[in-house]
Amino acid sequence: MHYLRALSAIVGRELLRFLHQRGRFVAALVRPLVWLFIFAAGFRSTLGIAVIPPYQTYILYEEYITPGLVGMILLFNGMQSSLSMVYDREMGSMRILLVAPLPRWYLLTSKLLASTCVSILQAYLFLAIAYLYGIQPPPVGYLQVLPALVLGGLMLGALGMFLSSFIKQLENFAGVMNFVIFPMFFLSTALYPLWRLQESSPLLATLARYNPFSQAVELIRFALYGRFEPYAFGYTLITMLVFLALAIWGYNPSKGLMTRRGR
Amino acid sequence: MTVPALEVEHVSFAYGSRKALDDVGFTVPPGRCAILLGPNGAGKSTLFNLITRLFDSPTGTIRIAGFDNRRKACQALARLGVVFQQPTLDLDLTVDQNLRYHAALHGLGRREADRRIAAELARLDMSQYRKTKVRALSGGYRRRVEIARALLHRPTLLLLDEPTVGLDIPSRQALVEHVHALARDGMGVLWATHLIDEVAPSDELIVLHRGRVRATGVVTEIIRRLAVATLAEVFEVLTEEDA
Structure with a gap:
């Protein structure tokens, strides 16, 4: 009971905070929408007439990048909550969480679930706007994409949490942006299919294939069209567990990076 | 015998090669207000991070209401209330x-x-x-x-890490009085500060300097022991000598 109360309080606090920060709410939506309405419009016919699964027929570029942009929401939000953890730690509210009388792994996992809930809220809002714009996957896809969003969100959030455990100050977040978010996003299948990358650079295609963000995007893409992609699922699940274990290690007072930091 | 609200035994801690705490030990009984007095950089915040388990104490033992905060972390933390220096x-x-x-x-x-x-x-x-x-x-x-x-x-133990920083004089006084009232009601209190005017004569005093405990005991007792007139002099004498 204690565990459940704490979890619901952590999730509730994260949602409340998100709703209070309207600027963040709008920014989180504007970013993928700009990509959808402007960037994708410019590249509309770029995919030509190639048919790639899970699509049944050839598709316009907007349709292709929609799951990638959902992934982008998860990626940016995962990293943003890592930023908020650095901020929280400096400001002290992370301390309040960490001195709660519950195992630390549980507190951190709850925090991760909370930020994933916020990501999912944003992702559905984006999908709703995309629907009005004409990107209309089968209705069942909206339900099936939920577990994919949970897993993808947890994986990217866990990566952010791990990074936050050794980022000393807020300023270092710019580094995370340049060295983690952008390479992860551009070196993935979010914006272009693997066969396109393969044509221009087999090396980049290989890197993109093993990028966990690519696998999360593919998991979302297939789920949104009512299909299950076991490889992407397995890959995302395993990387999620690895990142989570690293994050818990990073926040462990005796083994991780906390002890060396000091103040 | 009543279980102390806080027991710190032989605790040392270093940031790399810099020693922050060196064999620190003291006890806070229930119903007492203990003031952890030390200049900036004495190791007060490090000690608080160890008691709250934000850092781990590789040497020594810290017990809150009898529970070892490493081996029985959840039970120990359940009996601990904290007011951090930073707003939280x-x-x-x-x-x-x-x-x-x-x-x-x-x-x-x-x-x-x-x-x-x-x-x-x-x-x-x-x-x-x-x-x-x-x-x-x-x-x-x-x-x-x-x-x-x-x-x-x-909680059995209330920790306050320089809680009056940035407060005006009436708010500071109100806070000091309130915390002393809590101690009279039976709670153990550990209050870290570098301001001697927050100390009452009947408080337990722990003077920390350069990571070592320089004196423990009731304020009036320490004053008598050191043969000085005021707490300010106690502070001066104990924090001037070299480590």
């Missing part, structure tokens, strides 16, 4: 929402949390601010909310 309230949430969050982290149910929040706020004369956003409160009131929060789960 969520400014965009109301007083009530902040307190509820804490109550849930400590496993209190909705009704019980409701009752205790009302009682703690009433005790601090803050009931009318329950639905106010923390951002709208002054520094002194925010500190009071943090104290109310630290007391919600009825």
Whole structure:
């Protein structure tokens, strides 16, 4: 009971905070929408007439990048909550969480679930706007994409949490942006299919294939069209567990990076 | 024999090669207000990070209400209330929402949390601010909310890390009086400060300097032992000598 109360309080606090920060709410939506309405419009016919699964027929570029942009929401939000953890730690509210009388792994996992809930809220809002714009996957896809969003969100959030455990100050977040978010996003299948990358650079295609963000995007893409992609699922699940274990290690007072930091 | 609210035994800690705490040991009995006095950089914050388990203490033992904070971390933390030096309230949430969050982290149910929040706020004369956003409160009131929060789960030990930083004189006095009243009611209190005017003559005193405990005992006793006239002189004598 204690565990459940704490979890619901952590999730509730994260949602409340998100709703209070309207600027963040709008920014989180504007970013993928700009990509959808402007960037994708410019590249509309770029995919030509190639048919790639899970699509049944050839598709316009907007349709292709929609799951990638959902992934982008998860990626940016995962990293943003890592930023908020650095901020929280400096400001002290992370301390309040960490001195709660519950195992630390549980507190951190709850925090991760909370930020994933916020990501999912944003992702559905984006999908709703995309629907009005004409990107209309089968209705069942909206339900099936939920577990994919949970897993993808947890994986990217866990990566952010791990990074936050050794980022000393807020300023270092710019580094995370340049060295983690952008390479992860551009070196993935979010914006272009693997066969396109393969044509221009087999090396980049290989890197993109093993990028966990690519696998999360593919998991979302297939789920949104009512299909299950076991490889992407397995890959995302395993990387999620690895990142989570690293994050818990990073926040462990005796083994991780906390002890060396000091103040 | 009553179990001490806090026992610190042979605790050392280093940041790389720099020693922050060196064989620190003292006890805080229940119903006593212990002042951890030391200049900036004495190791007070490091000690607090070890007691709250934000850092791990590789050597020595720390027990809260008899529970080892490494081996029985959850039981130990359940008996600990903390007011950190940095503000830790969520400014965009109301007083009530902040307190509820804490109550849930400590496993209190909705009704019980409701009752205790009302009682703690009433005790601090803050009931009318329950639905106010923390951002709208002054520094002194925010500190009071943090104290109310630290007391919600009825801890055996209350830790305060320089809680009067940034407060005006009346707020400081009110805080000092309130905490002493809590100690009279049976709670063990450890109050870290570098301001000697926050110390009452009957308080337990722990003087920390360069990571080592230089003196422990009741304030008046230490003054007598060192054959000085005031606490200021005690502080001067104990923090001037080299490590």
